[in-house]
Amino acid sequence: MGAHAASVSAANRLLLAAALAVPGAVSGQPASTGAGAAYPVKPIRIITSEAGGGSDLAARTIAQGIAGSLGQAVVVENRTASLAPELVAKAPADGYALHVNGTAFWLGPLIRKAAYHPVNDFATITILTIAPTIFVVHPSLPVKSVRELISLARARPGALNYGSASVGSSSHLGMELFKSMAGIDIVHIPFKGTGSAMIGLIGGQVQLMSSPPSTVAPHTKSGKLRAVAVTSAQPSALFPELPTVAATVPDYEAVTRTGVWAPARTPASVINRLNQEIVRAFGQADVKDMYFKLGYEVVGSTPEQMSATVKSEMASLGKVIRDAGIREE
Secondary structure, rough: OOOOOOOOOHHHHHHHHHHHHOOEEEEEEEEOOOOOOOEEEOOEEEEOOOOOOHHHHHHHHHHHHHEEEEEEEEEEEOOOOHHHHHHHOOOOOOOOOOEEEEOHHHHHHHHHHOOOOHHHHHEEEEEEEEEOOEEOOOOOOOOOHHHHHHHHHHHOOOOOOEEOOOOOHHHHHHHHHHHHHHHHOOOOOOOOHHHHHHHHHOOOOOOOEEEOHHHHHHHHOOOEHHHHHHHOOOOOOOOOOOOOOOOOOOOOEEEEEEEEEEEOOOHHHHHHHHHHHHHHHHHHHOOOOOHHHOOOEEEHHHHHHHHHHHHHHHHHHHHHHHHHHHOOO
């Protein structure tokens, strides 16, 4: 859901960059751009959002991991969250301008006006990582499982509430999906960020929240909050002690994905070469370990799998957004 809500510190980003080895051998044959020239023959730009976030971290991991094997410089450019995708959508479809972003990239246009279409204006390359969130409740709420939460909500429709980082955030849409699939009525209380929402939950202003593990971990360890379940479709290696929401609500999944795109109509040979190189770079043991410690699971998908995931999530959450009347002007 959306780009990863928790920012990654500059220290973590630099630590990752220092830990990555740049491969020196070319893997695979040069791709053709369709005009007879081998790809790549000049530097590649990765245009992403502001420095310091999860998308920026992923972009720099790619740049560090593929420059050597492609034999070209890979430069990361930071732009605002709204401008970055627009610049890539309008760039030539030749594989020299890429975009790295999270789930908010394809869900954002469903709730607010955008200068791009996430499907029509882009070609998918690969999903890089997923980051599940944790259902946490205030200790005063007498529930220790998703089943008990649903039972209480059904017994007291409209009496329970949940907090979110903002309207249209991952924490908002994931909980609205849960409400829809579980058939319950819980009131949404939006805050102005994950931090303020967490303060509201600890203080008892709200009773429930779905939040990144890095945010909730200190409070669950101290007993100020109770962790109930993880939002990934399958049990997560990140949180082996927690059951999934899907164990009680079949097919439920609410994770933040980070992926890579090129402009629409980029040649398939270029897309496939980039997919091969990027998946290889993210498959390195040190990279996977570093992301795991930051709360991400490295995925690596085909372009087709990524396209199907984006379209499926836009359809399912699009219905939730329409039914709930969620709109950010």
